């Protein structure tokens with residue numbers, strides 16, 4: 001599968017809304033969060049593109065003065081999973097956040113994503129009980145480099 005990793009912009013608003021819906025359902029980001037992710041200065045916003053279609057997205061929020069950055073969202077459309085796109089997006093986002101520590105939260109039951117993060121060198125540092133609106137626990141994962 002040929003895909004490119006490219007900068008995303010506000011022009012991707014509708015595509016990102018659809019992607020968020022497909023990946024996260026009722027937990028998808030509200031419109032304002034999506035607009036923020038596509039416009040806030042200093043944020044990392046990268047998309048994976050196949051034949052002109054956005055099939056994946058990653059957001060990053062670097063805090064250089066604190067020496068850490070957050071992966072804020074990552075998702076790949078169902079039909080394009082297990083092709084290495086999620087891993088490529090994660091690596092590209094890490095590269096753009098030139099900070100020594102990267103963190104993210106993930107649902108405790110999201111085994112696919114947890115497996116991807118473990119393989120990428122993330123380790124569990126905390127458990128946040130009932131973090132998500134559904135009441136599910138979150139794992140705080142961290143990678144030092």
Ligand SMILES: CC(C)(COP(=O)(O)OP(=O)(O)OC[C@H]1O[C@@H](n2cnc3c(N)ncnc32)[C@H](O)[C@@H]1OP(=O)(O)O)[C@@H](O)C(=O)NCCC(=O)NCCS
Pocket residue numbers: 023024074075076077080081082083084085086087088105106107110111112113115116117119
């Ligand atoms: C998590 C997600 C982004 C992975 O995207 P992807 O493009 O399928 O991931 P990749 O193909 O790059 O896989 C990278 C690694 O993740 C792990 N992985 C991904 N899907 C997996 C699955 N279904 N079962 C087990 N391991 C899996 C594997 O270790 C894989 O490496 P491998 O293929 O060499 O074994 C995708 O499943 C997704 O969009 N899920 C819904 C949204 C989501 O949960 N995002 C994370 C929120 S914290």
